[in-house]
Amino acid sequence: MAVQHEQCQRLTKGSTSAKLTFARNDSQEFFCGVGAASINILTTFPINKIIFRQQLSGIGASAAVRQLQAEGFLLLYRGILPPMLQKTVTLSLMFVMYDKFNRALCRNFSNARPVLRKTTAAVLAGCCEAVFTPFERVQTLLQSRHYHDRYRNTFHAFRELGGWGVPEYYRGLVPILLRNGPSNAVFFVFRDELKDVFPRPDGPGGQILRNFVSGAVLGAVISTIFFPLNVIKTQQQSKVGGQFTGCYETFRIIYNERSRSLRAVFQGAHVNYTRALISWGIINASYELMKTFFYDNIDR
Numbered sequence: 001m002a003v004q005h006e007q008c009q010r011l012t013k014g015s016t017s018a019k020l021t022f023a024r025n026d027s028q029e030f031f032c033g034v035g036a037a038s039i040n041i042l043t044t045f046p047i048n049k050i051i052f053r054q055q056l057s058g059i060g061a062s063a064a065v066r067q068l069q070a071e072g073f074l075l076l077y078r079g080i081l082p083p084m085l086q087k088t089v090t091l092s093l094m095f096v097m098y099d100k101f102n103r104a105l106c107r108n109f110s111n112a113r114p115v116l117r118k119t120t121a122a123v124l125a126g127c128c129e130a131v132f133t134p135f136e137r138v139q140t141l142l143q144s145r146h147y148h149d150r151y152r153n154t155f156h157a158f159r160e161l162g163g164w165g166v167p168e169y170y171r172g173l174v175p176i177l178l179r180n181g182p183s184n185a186v187f188f189v190f191r192d193e194l195k196d197v198f199p200r201p202d203g204p205g206g207q208i209l210r211n212f213v214s215g216a217v218l219g220a221v222i223s224t225i226f227f228p229l230n231v232i233k234t235q236q237q238s239k240v241g242g243q244f245t246g247c248y249e250t251f252r253i254i255y256n257e258r259s260r261s262l263r264a265v266f267q268g269a270h271v272n273y274t275r276a277l278i279s280w281g282i283i284n285a286s287y288e289l290m291k292t293f294f295y296d297n298i299d300r
Contacts, residue, residue: 028291029099033092036287040279041084046076047275048083052143054268055234058258061271067145079142081154086135091283093132097125098188115189122188126180133176134169137161140237164241175233175247183222190218191284204292212285219280220273227269 053064068076101121105112138157141147151157161168195214201207232250258264
C-alpha cells in the first residue's frame, strides 16, 4: 500500500513541468494508439467481415467465405472506413482516457486498491469510447449484403441515417457500453500481470513477442466472454428504422431463431477467437513498440 501511495504521488505531482509532461504523454498515447489501430484494421478486416456475416446470419465460416468470394475482391474492404476512423480514435482514446482517469483516481483516492482503481478507470474509459457508436452503426450496415444497393459508401450511409434522427445513429449503444467497460477492465488489470508470467527477454525481438503473446491471450479470452454482446449489437444495428429492442428481447429473438441453441448463438466464436488473437497481439505489440521507438523517454 505504501508503494502504491508513493506511485500515486509521483503520477500526480503538481509541478508545472510534471503537468507539461503529462500533456505531452497524452499526445504520445494518442499517436501510438492511432498507429496500432491502423495496423490492426488493415490486417484483420477481412477476418472481421467473415465473423460479421456469421453473427448476422448464423452461418458457418465456409459459407461466409463463399459469400465474400461471390461478391468479389472489390467489395472485400467495403465498410473499412468507419472502423478505420472509429478504431483509430477509440483505441487511442481508450489509452489516453484510461491514463487520465487513473491519474485522477490516484490524486483523489491514493489509498485505494490498485485493482479497484484500474477497474474504475478502465470502465470510465470504455464509456467515453461509446461516443463513437455511429461508426460501428455505419460499419454494420455497409458490411451487410442486404444494404449493398441501398448505401453507396460511408458518407452516404451517414447522410441517410440522419433522416431517421440522432437516436438511429446510436442503435445498439447498450450492448456496446456493457461490452466496452468490463472488457477494458479485464485488459488493463491483467495486461501487466500476464506479461510478467513470461520470462523477461534480452533483445527487442523477444520483447515484441512477449507483448504480442500477452495481448493475444487477453484479447482472445475477452472476445470470447463478450461475444454474445457483439451478436446482440450486430442484430440491433442491422436494422434501420422501426422499434428499438432491448438486449434481453434481442437475445430472445436470436435464441429462438437459432433453434434455441446456445451453440448457434456462439456461431463464429472460433473465428472471432482467432481474429482476437491476431488483432490484440498486433495492437499490444505495435503500441508498445511505437512507444519504445518514438518515445523511449516515457516513464512507465
